[in-house]
Amino acid sequence: MADVVGAMLVRNGEVLLGLRAAHKSFAGDWDIIGGHIESGETAWAALCRELIEEIGVECVAGDPLGTLNIGSGSHPSVLHVYSVSLWEGEPSLQNDEHVKIRWFGLGEAEHLPNLATPLYRAMFASLCCRS
Template sequence: MTAPILVVGAALCDGGRLLAARRSAPPELAGGWELPGGKVEPGESPEQALVRELREELGVETEALTRVPGTFPLRPGYVLEVWTARLCAGEPRPLEDHDALRWLTPGEIWSVDWLDVDRPAVTAVLHHLAGEWLPAP
């Protein structure tokens, strides 16, 4: 059996807020909100992939911090791991696969229409960060 393809997602936090990104592609995901990120390439660590993906997708420099417990199925053959990340330089903007970004305060986390596959990951992020700045749902 082939190992699943690993996708990393970012719980990018800044000033007590979490960044959400609205998909513009592919068509079946367009309009849904997700944690930004992407596939880990051969020879990359998950942390390196996260930093690269956020640079490509959002035009920012970041630092991967800690892995959020859990692995989340996306579609057959793909799994998601989420890492907390710190914004080091730049202002996020939607460059690839997204048409909007929103910084969400703890009270706004569920105000966007998260993709169904991202909901368990967002819940795990809330629990992981509960002691730092987000209340558990």
């Protein structure tokens, strides 16, 4: 089972999502930013590394939102999701994981038909209630 981590960057009632590239898993789906936790890494350290690698921002503050069981069959994964509310830098694509990044209102994100996992919907709803 793989351990992965993902960030819901949140500002002004919006969440940042990335549109997955055609050559990646969940191709064509809107997904949170993140990736695999490497050996010896904490979930938070992995999250901060992934945010730098994928969108060029440095984590400053965030809170755990929950853990999701994703993937299927021979590729199950545990996804540790964080709400990140403070970072340094302006998000921009840094590699080929995503073809686009975009800010969505939390209510809008909750109703996107092509999310990498529908399990994100409850997390968007809980973030909406915190705003």
